[in-house]
Amino acid sequence: MPVIKTQRNSSKRQFVIGKAAKLFREKGFAATSMRDLAEEVGVEAASLYNHIQSKAEILQDICFRTANLLTQNLENIENSQVSAIEKIKTILRFHIRQMVNNYEEVQVADREWRHLTEPYLSNFKVQRRAYRQRLANIIIEGIQKKQVKPIDPPTAVIIMLHAVSGIESWHRSLEKISAEQLEDNMIVILVDGLKI
Amino acid sequence: MPVIKTQRNSSKRQFVIGKAAKLFREKGFAATSMRDLAEEVGVEAASLYNHIQSKAEILQDICFRTANLLTQNLENIENSQVSAIEKIKTILRFHIRQMVNNYEEVQVADREWRHLTEPYLSNFKVQRRAYRQRLANIIIEGIQKKQVKPIDPPTAVIIMLHAVSGIESWHRSLEKISAEQLEDNMIVILVDGLKI
Numbered sequence: 001m002p003v004i005k006t007q008r009n010s011s012k013r014q015f016v017i018g019k020a021a022k023l024f025r026e027k028g029f030a031a032t033s034m035r036d037l038a039e040e041v042g043v044e045a046a047s048l049y050n051h052i053q054s055k056a057e058i059l060q061d062i063c064f065r066t067a068n069l070l071t072q073n074l075e076n077i078e079n080s081q082v083s084a085i086e087k088i089k090t091i092l093r094f095h096i097r098q099m100v101n102n103y104e105e106v107q108v109a110d111r112e113w114r115h116l117t118e119p120y121l122s123n124f125k126v127q128r129r130a131y132r133q134r135l136a137n138i139i140i141e142g143i144q145k146k147q148v149k150p151i152d153p154p155t156a157v158i159i160m161l162h163a164v165s166g167i168e169s170w171h172r173s174l175e176k177i178s179a180e181q182l183e184d185n186m187i188v189i190l191v192d193g194l195k196i
Numbered sequence: 197m198p199v200i201k202t203q204r205n206s207s208k209r210q211f212v213i214g215k216a217a218k219l220f221r222e223k224g225f226a227a228t229s230m231r232d233l234a235e236e237v238g239v240e241a242a243s244l245y246n247h248i249q250s251k252a253e254i255l256q257d258i259c260f261r262t263a264n265l266l267t268q269n270l271e272n273i274e275n276s277q278v279s280a281i282e283k284i285k286t287i288l289r290f291h292i293r294q295m296v297n298n299y300e301e302v303q304v305a306d307r308e309w310r311h312l313t314e315p316y317l318s319n320f321k322v323q324r325r326a327y328r329q330r331l332a333n334i335i336i337e338g339i340q341k342k343q344v345k346p347i348d349p350p351t352a353v354i355i356m357l358h359a360v361s362g363i364e365s366w367h368r369s370l371e372k373i374s375a376e377q378l379e380d381n382m383i384v385i386l387v388d389g390l391k392i
Contacts, residue, residue, distance in 0.1 A: 030227075149388075152373050155366070155381040162362030166354040177348050185351040192345075193389030 013051040016041055020058045021104035029059055029112040059112060060120050066109035067127050069098065074134055084142025089191055091135065092160060096186055099167040100179045110165060132157050139194075148194050160190055209247045212237055216254045217300035225255055225308040255308060256316050262305035263323050265294065270330055280338025285387050287331065288356060292382055295363040296375045306361060328353050335390075344390050356386055 019040045023032045034055060038045040052058055073094045077087050098106045113124050135157045142148030163186065170182055177185070215236045219228045230251060234241040248254055269290045273283050294302045309320050331353045338344030359382065366378055373381070 028224075149384060151384055152377060152381045154369065155373065155378060156385055158362040158365045159359040159382060159385050162358045162365075163355040166358030169354045169358075170351070173350065177351065181348060182351060185348045186355060188345060188347055189352055189355050189389050190385070191389065193385045193387065 016048065016051050017058055017061055018104070020055075021062055021108050024059070024062070024108045024112055025104050029055070029108070029115040056117055059108070059116060062105050063109045063113050063116060063120070063124055066098075066102075066106055067124065067131075070095070071127070071131060074131065078134065078138070084138050084145060084147045085191060085195055087138050088135075088142070088148075088160075088194065089187055091138075092164070092187060092190060093183055095161070095164045096167065096183045097179075099164055100170075100182070103167070103171055107165075107168065132161070135160075142194075146196055149196055151194065156194065163190055212244065212247050213254055213257055214300070216251075217258055217304050220255070220258070220304045220308055221300045225251070225304070225311040252313055255304070255312060258301050259305045259309050259312060259316070259320055262294075262298075262302055263320065263327075265298075266291070267323070267327060270327065274330065274334070280334050280341060280343045281387060281391055283334050284331075284338070284344075284356075284390065285383055287334075288360070288383060288386060289379055291357070291360045292363065292379045293375075295360055296366075296378070299363070299367055303361075303364065328357070331356075338390075342392055345392055347390065352390065359386055 016037070020032070020037050023036055023040055027036070032055070034048060035045050037055075038048050041048065074091060077090050080087065080090075082090075113128070114121075116124055132154070136153035139148055139151070139153040139156050143150055143153070167182070170176060176182075212233070216228070216233050219232055219236055223232070228251070230244060231241050233251075234244050237244065270287060273286050276283065276286075278286075309324070310317075312320055328350070332349035335344055335347070335349040335352050339346055339349070363378070366372060372378075
């Protein structure tokens with residue numbers, strides 16, 4: 001039954017990609033070999049190629065899947081009928097949850113995308129810039145509607161995205177507050193300063 | 197005159213370290229060779245050794261000089277008679293200025309310190325942890341004095357330090373706001389949300 005075979009392959013492929021994300025995050029994409037990955041997965045290097053073609057393909061998968069998630073979420077929120085502050089909060093909460101629950105892949109997409117090959121590299125850069133511009137547009141809209149202080153929108157976007165990447169330290173810290181507390185605290189610290 | 201000779205050596209050494217910081221930031225410490233550095237400085241690799249002993253020594257110099265700057269600043273502020281909010285603002289402004297004016301070295305100290313060798317690595321880790329704890333203590337003091345909202349202090353520290361590292365994007369952006377505007381915007385966004 002081809003359908004089931006595809007499904008099984010696909011879940012094994014996902015398993016391999018998950019292990020790759022872990023290694024790419026820990027060692028960096030450039031320093032991770034297919035041999036390292038085979039060892040992490042617990043198979044011979046040759047049998048990895050049943051599931052994936054190359055390291056480059058795995059990185060593409062990780063980067064574009066993450067981009068899709070974030071863009072899809074942004075689209076839903078852009079069109080919702082709430083204030084700019086509420087939009088920013090909802091987007092930030094989504095980013096925070098991704099960094100909490102889907103940490104390895106999100107970090108790899110954020111840090112290792114420069115290792116993508118063409119045409120993926122240029123495409124990812126364009127998407128990344130567009131995403132940041134759309135976040136800035138929500139802030140611009142908020143400033144115009146007097147919901148947000150007259151700050152520089154690109155600076156606010158940089159601060160928010162970099163603050164979220166700080167969740168890396170939260171993952172490493174020994175005495176963690178809960179994920180919910182982390183999320184609520186980040187929203188207070190990052191969003192309350194924007195409100196008029 | 198030995199005094200002058202020492203001075204000239206020292207400024208040449210500084211020049212080499214500045215070039216090394218640039219390379220370490222761009223390529224990472226691990227991927228930078230002494231040959232790359234010699235090329236960047238514009239001398240033969242052999243003559244680099246008149247000024248520095250090893251790549252490791254350069255990284256130590258960069259990391260500990262940056263740590264000293266930040267710690268010295270923190271000590272001055274901890275003992276000042278101003279509110280916790282004012283202390284946080286002053287510390288953040290110092291971090292922001294370092295990231296604006298002393299970008300290469302600060303980024304290298306922040307990102308590449310894991311490549312330090314012992315005993316420097318353990319020492320740097322301890323200093324880094326202590327620094328973050330002292331920042332958190334200022335926030336704790338502010339919460340106790342009802343100057344700062346009851347947020348989780350380590351989370352606030354993570355957010356502030358990671359937000360500052362976002363100045364990397366500012367350096368790369370084509371249409372930059374001025375350094376003063378950047379600083380003022382970051383303070384509004386990061387500190388206004390903390391105030392009660």
